Amino acid sequence: MMDAVTSSLGAWLTHTLPSETTITFDLPDNGTHAGVASDAQVSAYLYDVREEPHRNSGVLSVRDDRAQLTGRQDPPRVFQFSYILTAQGRNALARQHLLGAVLQAGGCRHALPAEFVATSLVERGIRSMALAVAPHDALAATHLWAASLLPPGPALSIALLAPLVPDIDYALAPAPREVSLGIGNSDLPDAGITRRSRSGGRGRIEETPTAMRGFMAG
Template identity: 30%
Template sequence: MIHEVDEALRALFRAEPLAGGQVAVVFDAPTRDWAAKVNAPTVNLYLYDIREDMRRRERGLLNEYDEHGTVTARRRPPRYFKLSYLITAWTRRPEDEHRLLSSLLLCLLRYEALSPERFSGTLSELGVSVPMSVALPPPEDRSFADVWSALGGELKPSLDLVISVPVTESPVYAAGPPVGEDGLRLGFSEGVPPPAAPPERPPARAPSGAELPVYGGRPDVPAPPQREPREPRRSGIRSRVAEDQ
């Protein structure tokens, strides 16, 4: 994924701002030792930071369909990662470096995204444009001076290019069989016994042996007769749920 972005940027710069010139495009770390070995006009695109673009994260699952329009699997939506490049120009004169940076900046400002035709491999198969931004203020937790200090070099004019790349690698969850016109049948196991009936309480009696009236009933109204026991229930339940059309 990262190497595809590298090749797309190299091809873009060689086709437009650096067309016809003898300027090399590299992706090396611009350390002090590396700078001492540069002996030809060079544009360096140093990838110094990779982090997820949380503003583009989506929740839920995406459906995958077959040729009949049936859902066959589900997968997570793509996650975007920001690739931050530090673009610098290296020549013998500062004026030439400024001229190169100006040409690169004008080229990048003409595009808000890289089209799928500029990529090969995975990013080309996705068929989506890859958004990018250039020369924006750095985040609060990072400054370009810190980057140069970590590299051990001197502060140099540069362009900050950020490209948000989608990554589609995620687990695939197989979908269950589709529900047909006959509906979906649900049921319990045949071996489930019916619930047991609660035990009957004996009638309450006074010390003399007389049967006490039922609580809440009238003394002149006889107690209701005992109900006959119900037939045992079938050992299982079958239900059929028809799909709503």
């Protein structure tokens, strides 16, 4: 998967940069830029891969066109691939021009165009990858300078987010032929339980007015 992500980035860089530009994926040797009148070259070096902290949980249900369950699948896991880009050219301005072209093209979009995604990724359902140019959490080029891994000069960081899609598990238990819920007439004996019937209504109560009671008493 790592090489497919890098190849996808290389295809986009080839489309973005001038046709005479050479794309490599190696860390340039220290001193490469000094006094070398070479053709334009951009190196995209993969220096870090890590999983995104926000991860989905649970299991996904896979269904066919008739909405029948055919398998189960774990949710995708997203990984960030971080690259540091350096340029080689006749002078400092030429190198800045190459990296500036990448910055301008990548700064205008949030994802790598689908036509540049490697075929092996598309076959696994990955048709697009989020693209970040000069992300805030990128490794500073000065760290590589201090370690003598990168010659001093302009550098540009790029990050791609690619999901790792797990395989579908088609080994499902067969569906039951029938399901009994235990609802129906009970076969238990009556056990001598006596049911009381509802009593009749109360009789009608009639009241006699006070005047009438006095008349009747006299």
